[in-house]
Amino acid sequence: MTAGSVAAPAAPSVPDGAGEESLAIETRGLSKTFGAQRAVDDVDLRVPRGSVFGFLGPNGSGKTTTIRVLLGLASASSGQAWVLGQPVPRSWAQVLPRVGALVEGPGFYPFLSGRDNLRRLDAADPTASPRTRRARVDDALDRVGLTHASSKKVHAYSLGMKQRLGLANALLTPRELLVLDEPTNGLDPQGTREVRHLVRSLTADGTTVFVSSHLLSEIEQMCDHVAVMSVGRLVAQGSMAELQAQGARRLRLRTPDPTEATATLTRLGLSVDREGDLLADLDDEHRVEDVVAALVAAGVRVRGVSVEGETLEDRFVALTGEGFDVAG
Numbered sequence: 579m580t581a582g583s584v585a586a587p588a589a590p591s592v593p594d595g596a597g598e599e600s601l602a603i604e605t606r607g608l609s610k611t612f613g614a615q616r617a618v619d620d621v622d623l624r625v626p627r628g629s630v631f632g633f634l635g636p637n638g639s640g641k642t643t644t645i646r647v648l649l650g651l652a653s654a655s656s657g658q659a660w661v662l663g664q665p666v667p668r669s670w671a672q673v674l675p676r677v678g679a680l681v682e683g684p685g686f687y688p689f690l691s692g693r694d695n696l697r698r699l700d701a702a703d704p705t706a707s708p709r710t711r712r713a714r715v716d717d718a719l720d721r722v723g724l725t726h727a728s729s730k731k732v733h734a735y736s737l738g739m740k741q742r743l744g745l746a747n748a749l750l751t752p753r754e755l756l757v758l759d760e761p762t763n764g765l766d767p768q769g770t771r772e773v774r775h776l777v778r779s780l781t782a783d784g785t786t787v788f789v790s791s792h793l794l795s796e797i798e799q800m801c802d803h804v805a806v807m808s809v810g811r812l813v814a815q816g817s818m819a820e821l822q823a824q825g826a827r828r829l830r831l832r833t834p835d836p837t838e839a840t841a842t843l844t845r846l847g848l849s850v851d852r853e854g855d856l857l858a859d860l861d862d863e864h865r866v867e868d869v870v871a872a873l874v875a876a877g878v879r880v881r882g883v884s885v886e887g888e889t890l891e892d893r894f895v896a897l898t899g900e901g902f903d904v905a906g
Protein backbone atom coordinates (compact mmCIF):
# COMPACT_ATOMS: atom_id res chain seq x y z
CA MET A 579 0.00 0.00 0.00
CA THR A 580 1.37 3.41 -0.85
CA ALA A 581 -0.70 5.95 1.07
CA GLY A 582 1.64 8.45 2.63
CA SER A 583 -0.41 8.55 5.79
CA VAL A 584 -0.55 4.80 6.30
CA ALA A 585 0.79 3.64 9.63
CA ALA A 586 1.61 0.14 10.79
CA PRO A 587 -1.39 -2.22 10.62
CA ALA A 588 -3.56 -2.03 13.71
CA ALA A 589 -3.57 -4.96 16.11
CA PRO A 590 -5.97 -7.74 15.07
CA SER A 591 -9.40 -7.01 16.43
CA VAL A 592 -11.52 -8.54 13.68
CA PRO A 593 -12.10 -12.29 13.88
CA ASP A 594 -11.06 -14.33 10.85
CA GLY A 595 -13.11 -16.60 8.61
CA ALA A 596 -13.20 -17.48 4.93
CA GLY A 597 -13.33 -14.57 2.50
CA GLU A 598 -14.76 -14.96 -1.01
CA GLU A 599 -12.03 -15.09 -3.65
CA SER A 600 -14.21 -13.35 -6.25
CA LEU A 601 -14.44 -10.26 -4.05
CA ALA A 602 -11.73 -7.62 -3.75
CA ILE A 603 -13.27 -6.32 -0.51
CA GLU A 604 -15.74 -8.06 1.74
CA THR A 605 -17.03 -7.14 5.18
CA ARG A 606 -19.53 -8.89 7.41
CA GLY A 607 -21.18 -7.02 10.23
CA LEU A 608 -18.37 -4.47 10.25
CA SER A 609 -18.91 -1.81 12.93
CA LYS A 610 -16.88 1.02 14.37
CA THR A 611 -18.05 3.03 17.33
CA PHE A 612 -16.69 6.28 18.72
CA GLY A 613 -18.08 6.48 22.24
CA ALA A 614 -21.85 6.15 21.85
CA GLN A 615 -21.77 6.89 18.11
CA ARG A 616 -21.87 4.04 15.61
CA ALA A 617 -19.90 5.63 12.77
CA VAL A 618 -20.00 2.32 10.87
CA ASP A 619 -22.96 0.13 11.74
CA ASP A 620 -23.14 -3.55 10.77
CA VAL A 621 -21.88 -3.10 7.22
CA ASP A 622 -21.77 -6.05 4.75
CA LEU A 623 -19.80 -4.81 1.76
CA ARG A 624 -19.23 -6.94 -1.35
CA VAL A 625 -16.87 -5.43 -3.90
CA PRO A 626 -16.45 -7.64 -7.00
CA ARG A 627 -12.92 -7.96 -8.39
CA GLY A 628 -12.35 -5.87 -11.50
CA SER A 629 -15.15 -3.42 -10.70
CA VAL A 630 -15.00 0.34 -10.41
CA PHE A 631 -16.92 0.45 -7.17
CA GLY A 632 -18.42 3.69 -5.92
CA PHE A 633 -18.76 4.12 -2.18
CA LEU A 634 -21.38 6.83 -2.02
CA GLY A 635 -22.86 8.70 0.91
CA PRO A 636 -23.34 12.17 2.38
CA ASN A 637 -20.63 13.75 4.51
CA GLY A 638 -20.32 11.99 7.83
CA SER A 639 -22.04 8.77 6.68
CA GLY A 640 -19.06 6.58 7.60
CA LYS A 641 -17.16 6.16 4.32
CA THR A 642 -13.74 7.28 5.50
CA THR A 643 -14.05 5.34 8.75
CA THR A 644 -14.87 2.16 6.78
CA ILE A 645 -11.90 2.76 4.50
CA ARG A 646 -9.59 3.42 7.44
CA VAL A 647 -10.63 0.12 9.03
CA LEU A 648 -10.14 -1.75 5.73
CA LEU A 649 -6.65 -0.30 5.36
CA GLY A 650 -5.61 -1.07 8.92
CA LEU A 651 -5.51 2.62 9.90
CA ALA A 652 -8.18 2.05 12.54
CA SER A 653 -9.42 -1.08 14.25
CA ALA A 654 -12.98 -2.35 13.92
CA SER A 655 -15.19 -2.52 17.00
CA SER A 656 -16.78 -5.73 15.68
CA GLY A 657 -17.29 -7.70 12.48
CA GLN A 658 -15.03 -9.24 9.88
CA ALA A 659 -13.18 -7.89 6.85
CA TRP A 660 -11.26 -9.37 3.93
CA VAL A 661 -9.15 -7.61 1.34
CA LEU A 662 -8.24 -9.58 -1.82
CA GLY A 663 -9.59 -12.68 -0.12
CA GLN A 664 -7.32 -12.36 2.93
CA PRO A 665 -8.59 -11.60 6.43
CA VAL A 666 -7.49 -8.18 7.61
CA PRO A 667 -5.85 -6.90 9.61
CA ARG A 668 -4.30 -10.33 10.36
CA SER A 669 -2.94 -10.86 6.81
CA TRP A 670 -1.98 -7.28 6.05
CA ALA A 671 1.66 -8.27 5.43
CA GLN A 672 0.60 -10.38 2.41
CA VAL A 673 -2.06 -7.96 1.19
CA LEU A 674 -0.21 -4.66 1.68
CA PRO A 675 1.99 -4.77 -1.46
CA ARG A 676 -1.04 -5.49 -3.65
CA VAL A 677 -3.06 -2.44 -2.56
CA GLY A 678 -2.59 1.23 -3.45
CA ALA A 679 -4.42 3.88 -1.48
CA LEU A 680 -5.22 7.56 -1.43
CA VAL A 681 -6.67 8.48 1.94
CA GLU A 682 -6.89 11.94 3.48
CA GLY A 683 -4.02 13.34 1.41
CA PRO A 684 -0.66 11.63 1.89
CA GLY A 685 1.97 13.41 3.96
CA PHE A 686 4.47 14.91 1.54
CA TYR A 687 7.68 16.76 2.34
CA PRO A 688 6.80 20.38 1.50
CA PHE A 689 10.34 21.43 0.57
CA LEU A 690 10.95 18.56 -1.83
CA SER A 691 9.63 18.56 -5.37
CA GLY A 692 6.70 16.38 -6.36
CA ARG A 693 9.06 14.07 -8.25
CA ASP A 694 11.50 13.76 -5.31
CA ASN A 695 8.60 13.04 -2.94
CA LEU A 696 7.48 10.18 -5.15
CA ARG A 697 11.02 8.82 -5.40
CA ARG A 698 11.32 8.83 -1.61
CA LEU A 699 7.97 7.12 -1.15
CA ASP A 700 8.86 4.52 -3.77
CA ALA A 701 12.23 3.90 -2.09
CA ALA A 702 10.38 3.20 1.17
CA ASP A 703 8.42 0.41 -0.54
CA PRO A 704 10.50 -2.79 -0.23
CA THR A 705 8.58 -4.42 -3.09
CA ALA A 706 9.37 -1.60 -5.59
CA SER A 707 12.37 -2.07 -7.89
CA PRO A 708 15.00 0.72 -7.66
CA ARG A 709 16.07 -0.03 -11.26
CA THR A 710 12.72 1.03 -12.69
CA ARG A 711 12.03 3.81 -10.16
CA ARG A 712 12.86 6.78 -12.36
CA ALA A 713 10.66 5.56 -15.21
CA ARG A 714 7.78 4.56 -12.93
CA VAL A 715 7.80 7.91 -11.12
CA ASP A 716 7.80 9.81 -14.42
CA ASP A 717 5.02 7.60 -15.77
CA ALA A 718 2.86 8.13 -12.66
CA LEU A 719 3.37 11.90 -12.86
CA ASP A 720 2.40 11.82 -16.49
CA ARG A 721 -0.76 9.79 -15.83
CA VAL A 722 -2.07 12.35 -13.36
CA GLY A 723 -1.04 15.32 -15.53
CA LEU A 724 1.64 16.64 -13.19
CA THR A 725 4.74 16.37 -15.41
CA HIS A 726 4.91 20.13 -15.94
CA ALA A 727 4.94 20.77 -12.17
CA SER A 728 7.04 17.80 -11.11
CA SER A 729 10.13 19.91 -10.26
CA LYS A 730 8.14 22.40 -8.18
CA LYS A 731 8.34 22.11 -4.41
CA VAL A 732 5.18 20.63 -2.93
CA HIS A 733 4.56 23.61 -0.61
CA ALA A 734 3.79 25.57 -3.78
CA TYR A 735 1.24 22.99 -4.94
CA SER A 736 -2.48 23.75 -4.86
CA LEU A 737 -4.81 21.33 -3.04
CA GLY A 738 -5.73 19.80 -6.39
CA MET A 739 -2.08 19.30 -7.33
CA LYS A 740 -1.42 17.60 -3.98
CA GLN A 741 -4.41 15.38 -4.63
CA ARG A 742 -2.98 14.42 -8.03
CA LEU A 743 0.39 13.72 -6.44
CA GLY A 744 -1.37 11.45 -3.95
CA LEU A 745 -2.96 9.61 -6.86
CA ALA A 746 0.42 9.34 -8.61
CA ASN A 747 1.78 7.84 -5.41
CA ALA A 748 -0.92 5.15 -5.50
CA LEU A 749 -0.02 4.40 -9.13
CA LEU A 750 3.74 3.91 -8.70
CA THR A 751 3.51 0.17 -9.09
CA PRO A 752 0.70 -1.97 -10.53
CA ARG A 753 -1.82 -2.85 -7.83
CA GLU A 754 -4.67 -5.33 -7.71
CA LEU A 755 -6.79 -2.94 -5.67
CA LEU A 756 -6.81 0.84 -5.47
CA VAL A 757 -8.69 2.52 -2.63
CA LEU A 758 -9.33 6.20 -3.32
CA ASP A 759 -11.06 8.34 -0.71
CA GLU A 760 -12.71 11.33 -2.43
CA PRO A 761 -10.02 11.52 -5.17
CA THR A 762 -11.51 14.62 -6.81
CA ASN A 763 -11.53 16.66 -3.62
CA GLY A 764 -10.02 20.05 -4.29
CA LEU A 765 -9.78 19.56 -8.05
CA ASP A 766 -11.12 22.07 -10.55
CA PRO A 767 -13.66 20.85 -13.15
CA GLN A 768 -10.92 20.02 -15.66
CA GLY A 769 -8.93 18.09 -13.02
CA THR A 770 -12.10 16.30 -11.93
CA ARG A 771 -12.75 15.15 -15.50
CA GLU A 772 -9.17 13.93 -15.85
CA VAL A 773 -9.31 11.96 -12.62
CA ARG A 774 -12.63 10.37 -13.64
CA HIS A 775 -11.10 9.35 -16.94
CA LEU A 776 -8.00 8.02 -15.17
CA VAL A 777 -10.04 6.00 -12.69
CA ARG A 778 -12.03 4.38 -15.50
CA SER A 779 -8.85 3.54 -17.42
CA LEU A 780 -7.28 1.84 -14.40
CA THR A 781 -9.53 -1.20 -14.66
CA ALA A 782 -8.27 -2.00 -18.17
CA ASP A 783 -5.59 -4.24 -16.64
CA GLY A 784 -7.99 -5.83 -14.14
CA THR A 785 -7.36 -3.50 -11.19
CA THR A 786 -10.31 -3.11 -8.85
CA VAL A 787 -10.94 0.52 -7.94
CA PHE A 788 -12.85 1.34 -4.77
CA VAL A 789 -13.63 5.03 -4.81
CA SER A 790 -15.58 7.06 -2.27
CA SER A 791 -17.52 10.20 -2.99
CA HIS A 792 -20.41 12.25 -1.68
CA LEU A 793 -21.36 13.18 -5.24
CA LEU A 794 -23.78 10.98 -7.14
CA SER A 795 -22.86 12.51 -10.50
CA GLU A 796 -19.25 11.54 -9.96
CA ILE A 797 -20.03 7.94 -9.02
CA GLU A 798 -22.49 7.65 -11.90
CA GLN A 799 -19.85 8.69 -14.39
CA MET A 800 -17.00 6.59 -13.04
CA CYS A 801 -18.44 3.42 -11.55
CA ASP A 802 -20.15 0.22 -12.62
CA HIS A 803 -21.03 -0.81 -9.05
CA VAL A 804 -22.09 1.21 -6.06
CA ALA A 805 -22.77 0.96 -2.34
CA VAL A 806 -24.74 3.68 -0.58
CA MET A 807 -24.04 4.68 3.01
CA SER A 808 -26.38 6.66 5.23
CA VAL A 809 -25.69 7.42 8.90
CA GLY A 810 -23.20 4.56 9.24
CA ARG A 811 -25.40 1.96 7.57
CA LEU A 812 -25.18 0.40 4.13
CA VAL A 813 -28.59 1.11 2.60
CA ALA A 814 -28.03 -0.32 -0.91
CA GLN A 815 -25.40 -2.01 -3.03
CA GLY A 816 -25.13 -3.68 -6.41
CA SER A 817 -24.42 -2.88 -10.02
CA MET A 818 -25.66 0.48 -11.30
CA ALA A 819 -28.10 -1.39 -13.53
CA GLU A 820 -29.46 -3.39 -10.58
CA LEU A 821 -29.99 -0.29 -8.51
CA GLN A 822 -31.74 1.44 -11.34
CA ALA A 823 -34.01 -1.60 -11.85
CA GLN A 824 -34.90 -1.61 -8.14
CA GLY A 825 -36.37 1.88 -8.33
CA ALA A 826 -40.12 2.45 -8.35
CA ARG A 827 -41.83 2.24 -11.75
CA ARG A 828 -45.12 3.74 -12.81
CA LEU A 829 -47.38 2.85 -15.68
CA ARG A 830 -48.81 5.84 -17.53
CA LEU A 831 -51.91 4.95 -19.50
CA ARG A 832 -53.78 7.05 -22.01
CA THR A 833 -57.30 5.78 -22.69
CA PRO A 834 -60.76 7.03 -23.63
CA ASP A 835 -62.17 4.52 -21.11
CA PRO A 836 -60.78 5.71 -17.74
CA THR A 837 -63.59 4.28 -15.63
CA GLU A 838 -63.24 0.75 -17.01
CA ALA A 839 -59.44 1.04 -16.93
CA THR A 840 -59.46 2.13 -13.27
CA ALA A 841 -61.73 -0.77 -12.40
CA THR A 842 -59.43 -3.26 -14.15
CA LEU A 843 -56.24 -1.86 -12.61
CA THR A 844 -57.85 -1.88 -9.17
CA ARG A 845 -58.99 -5.47 -9.67
CA LEU A 846 -55.33 -6.35 -10.45
CA GLY A 847 -54.36 -4.87 -7.07
CA LEU A 848 -52.76 -1.69 -8.42
CA SER A 849 -53.39 1.71 -6.88
CA VAL A 850 -54.43 4.25 -9.49
CA ASP A 851 -53.98 8.02 -9.72
CA ARG A 852 -55.57 10.32 -12.25
CA GLU A 853 -53.37 13.00 -13.74
CA GLY A 854 -54.96 13.51 -17.16
CA ASP A 855 -53.59 10.04 -17.89
CA LEU A 856 -54.02 7.18 -15.46
CA LEU A 857 -50.97 6.39 -13.33
CA ALA A 858 -50.45 3.04 -11.59
CA ASP A 859 -47.46 2.05 -9.44
CA LEU A 860 -45.95 -1.18 -10.70
CA ASP A 861 -44.24 -3.79 -8.55
CA ASP A 862 -42.47 -7.11 -9.16
CA GLU A 863 -45.78 -9.00 -9.39
CA HIS A 864 -47.17 -6.80 -12.14
CA ARG A 865 -45.36 -6.90 -15.45
CA VAL A 866 -46.34 -4.21 -17.94
CA GLU A 867 -47.25 -6.71 -20.67
CA ASP A 868 -49.62 -8.58 -18.32
CA VAL A 869 -51.32 -5.38 -17.18
CA VAL A 870 -51.83 -4.21 -20.77
CA ALA A 871 -53.17 -7.66 -21.76
CA ALA A 872 -55.66 -7.52 -18.86
CA LEU A 873 -56.81 -4.05 -19.91
CA VAL A 874 -57.35 -5.11 -23.49
CA ALA A 875 -59.14 -8.30 -22.40
CA ALA A 876 -61.50 -6.12 -20.33
CA GLY A 877 -62.36 -4.09 -23.43
CA VAL A 878 -60.34 -1.01 -22.42
CA ARG A 879 -59.14 0.91 -25.46
CA VAL A 880 -55.48 1.81 -25.03
CA ARG A 881 -54.25 4.92 -26.80
CA GLY A 882 -50.81 4.99 -25.26
CA VAL A 883 -48.84 3.32 -22.54
CA SER A 884 -45.40 4.07 -21.09
CA VAL A 885 -43.39 3.12 -18.03
CA GLU A 886 -41.75 5.85 -16.01
CA GLY A 887 -38.79 4.83 -13.88
CA GLU A 888 -37.22 6.59 -10.94
CA THR A 889 -33.95 8.24 -11.85
CA LEU A 890 -30.85 7.19 -9.91
CA GLU A 891 -30.99 10.61 -8.31
CA ASP A 892 -34.56 10.01 -7.06
CA ARG A 893 -33.48 6.61 -5.81
CA PHE A 894 -30.43 7.83 -3.90
CA VAL A 895 -32.24 10.77 -2.40
CA ALA A 896 -34.93 8.34 -1.23
CA LEU A 897 -32.27 6.05 0.25
CA THR A 898 -30.22 8.67 2.03
CA GLY A 899 -32.79 11.30 2.91
CA GLU A 900 -32.68 15.01 2.36
CA GLY A 901 -29.52 17.01 1.94
CA PHE A 902 -27.83 14.49 -0.30
CA ASP A 903 -25.48 16.07 -2.83
CA VAL A 904 -26.38 14.97 -6.30
CA ALA A 905 -24.52 17.45 -8.49
CA GLY A 906 -20.82 17.92 -9.07
Ligand SMILES: Nc1ncnc2c1ncn2[C@@H]1O[C@H](COP(=O)(O)OP(=O)(O)OP(=O)(O)O)[C@@H](O)[C@H]1O
Pocket residue numbers: 612617635636637638639640641642643644792
Ligand atom coordinates in the same frame (compact mmCIF):
# COMPACT_ATOMS: atom_id res chain seq x y z
N1 LIG B 1 -11.76 9.73 15.29
C1 LIG B 1 -13.05 10.00 15.46
N2 LIG B 1 -13.55 10.28 16.67
C2 LIG B 1 -14.87 10.52 16.85
N3 LIG B 1 -15.78 10.54 15.86
C3 LIG B 1 -15.33 10.29 14.61
C4 LIG B 1 -13.95 10.00 14.34
N4 LIG B 1 -13.82 9.77 13.01
C5 LIG B 1 -15.05 9.91 12.48
N5 LIG B 1 -15.96 10.21 13.42
C6 LIG B 1 -17.40 10.43 13.23
O1 LIG B 1 -17.92 9.31 12.54
C7 LIG B 1 -18.89 9.72 11.57
C8 LIG B 1 -18.50 9.19 10.21
O2 LIG B 1 -17.38 9.93 9.75
P1 LIG B 1 -16.61 9.60 8.38
O3 LIG B 1 -15.45 10.53 8.28
O4 LIG B 1 -16.33 8.16 8.32
O5 LIG B 1 -17.73 9.95 7.30
P2 LIG B 1 -17.58 10.19 5.76
O6 LIG B 1 -18.76 9.55 5.14
O7 LIG B 1 -16.23 9.76 5.29
O8 LIG B 1 -17.73 11.74 5.64
P3 LIG B 1 -16.80 12.83 4.87
O9 LIG B 1 -17.17 12.70 3.44
O10 LIG B 1 -17.23 14.11 5.49
O11 LIG B 1 -15.38 12.45 5.20
C9 LIG B 1 -18.96 11.22 11.66
O12 LIG B 1 -20.08 11.57 12.45
C10 LIG B 1 -17.68 11.63 12.31
O13 LIG B 1 -17.84 12.79 13.06
